[in-house]
Amino acid sequence: MSGIIVKPRAGILRGHDWVYSNEILKTFGNPSPGDVISVRDGRNRLLGSAIYNPRSIIVARRFSRQRQILDADFFRRRIALAESERNHWGVRSDLRRIVHSDADGLPGVILDRYGSVIVLQTLTAAMDARLDMLTEAVREVLAPDALIERNEAPVRKAEGLAPRTGVLFGTPAQELAFDIAGVTHRLNPKTFFEGHKTGLYLDQLENYEKIAFHAPGRRVLDCFSYRGGFGLACLNAGAVFARCVESSENAADIITETARSNGLTVEVECANVFDILKRETRAGATYDLIVLDPPSFTKTREERRDALRGFKELHIRAFQLLTPGGLLASFSCSHHVSEGLLLDTAREALLDVKRSARVVQRLFQGRDHPILALVPETAYLSGLLFEMMPGR
Numbered sequence: 001m002s003g004i005i006v007k008p009r010a011g012i013l014r015g016h017d018w019v020y021s022n023e024i025l026k027t028f029g030n031p032s033p034g035d036v037i038s039v040r041d042g043r044n045r046l047l048g049s050a051i052y053n054p055r056s057i058i059v060a061r062r063f064s065r066q067r068q069i070l071d072a073d074f075f076r077r078r079i080a081l082a083e084s085e086r087n088h089w090g091v092r093s094d095l096r097r098i099v100h101s102d103a104d105g106l107p108g109v110i111l112d113r114y115g116s117v118i119v120l121q122t123l124t125a126a127m128d129a130r131l132d133m134l135t136e137a138v139r140e141v142l143a144p145d146a147l148i149e150r151n152e153a154p155v156r157k158a159e160g161l162a163p164r165t166g167v168l169f170g171t172p173a174q175e176l177a178f179d180i181a182g183v184t185h186r187l188n189p190k191t192f193f194e195g196h197k198t199g200l201y202l203d204q205l206e207n208y209e210k211i212a213f214h215a216p217g218r219r220v221l222d223c224f225s226y227r228g229g230f231g232l233a234c235l236n237a238g239a240v241f242a243r244c245v246e247s248s249e250n251a252a253d254i255i256t257e258t259a260r261s262n263g264l265t266v267e268v269e270c271a272n273v274f275d276i277l278k279r280e281t282r283a284g285a286t287y288d289l290i291v292l293d294p295p296s297f298t299k300t301r302e303e304r305r306d307a308l309r310g311f312k313e314l315h316i317r318a319f320q321l322l323t324p325g326g327l328l329a330s331f332s333c334s335h336h337v338s339e340g341l342l343l344d345t346a347r348e349a350l351l352d353v354k355r356s357a358r359v360v361q362r363l364f365q366g367r368d369h370p371i372l373a374l375v376p377e378t379a380y381l382s383g384l385l386f387e388m389m390p391g392r
């Protein structure tokens with residue numbers, strides 16, 4: 001088997017599963033992109049089997065600590081295991097992520113279930129090259145009515161892969177409906193091809209209820225709403241008012257329609273959140289619960305400074321708009337803006353507006369998006385719930 005020998009300081013020697021291009025001492029056996037290779041330390045001891053792509057800065061991603069090939073049986077076993085683990089974890093079974101890449105031992109493979117439809121992403125060269133095998137494994141183990149490929153994520157470019165979407169087998173139902181925190185959300189097949197991510201932000205599903213729990217009697221401002229997951233859940237839970245702010249016209253229309261079909265009344269603004277927050281603070285408006293769930297302003301560490309400036313502005317405005325005892329649920333969906341950095345940003349913003357707040361709850365990506373303890377990159381969504389101190 002071909003492979004690589006890693007340098008003494010390589011992260012994989014401290015338990016990480018990835019090998020970066022600058023951590024390689026030597027390549028042997030002339031592997032090709034997409035091959036399975038063995039990873040060895042300087043004393044030629046096996047660290048595990050990995051997928052290889054010299055075009056990416058992550059040249060190797062380990063998927064087993066043993067010698068292991070990628071055959072049909074391997075894919076069937078890993079997918080079946082991921083599915084049964086989620087059952088043990090008590091994650092809802094009709095709407096969930098079934099395979100979460102490295103954290104399920106399938107680096108670059110994402111499988112999301114939307115009822116009878118499954119959406120697949122193959123974000124690494126090795127997994128993309130084995131699309132047929134994966135498709136068969138999904139058919140045998142999970143037996144969906146339809147399997148859709150949504151391979152447009154920008155990270156594919158870093159692997160030298162072209163964007164691609166399509167139906168791998170079956171026909172998706174004309175309409176699928178899901179109860180999300182008491183609200184019925186309807187999805188048509190277009191959602192899987194045109195919606196964000198694979199259709200919904202499944203990583204936030206569990207947080208809708210956690211935030212809606214606090215909603216009764218409150219006036220809510222849901223910023224970066226997408227389809228209104230937070231705002232509509234809050235209304236359904238008894239919020240007296242909710243304003244959803246979303247820049248995508250299509251998503252904004254869906255919020256309005258979803259509210260209507262659920263008998264809820266919502267204010268939808270198809271606009272830039274920054275403009276709306278400015279307008280609301282100028283007008284002296286107040287809210288009792290604000291959600292900030294911005295897109296990841298930064299994909300890289302280098303862009304972080306600029307991103308944090310915008311992030312701080314959001315927090316300044318939100319803290320200004322909140323009533324005493326008001327709540328702010330603030331999220332970061334980038335590993336590069338960790339919970340610590342989120343808290344630092346909030347502290348700076350509080351200092352600027354001369355107010356005090358408590359951290360009352362920590363929030364994470366849903367349990368179906370597991371976190372590998374030794375691979376910090378797998379923890380990418382963090383959130384904090386702040387409560388404004390009354391009377392200070």
Ligand code: SAH
Nearest residue numbers: 201204224225226229246247272273293295
């Ligand atoms: N809270 C949503 C997910 C938010 S993702 C949910 O739980 O489903 C971020 C959303 O913000 C996207 O829908 C994107 O279209 C929108 N967006 C990005 N930049 C924006 C801006 N400046 N103003 C308003 N919306 C924006």
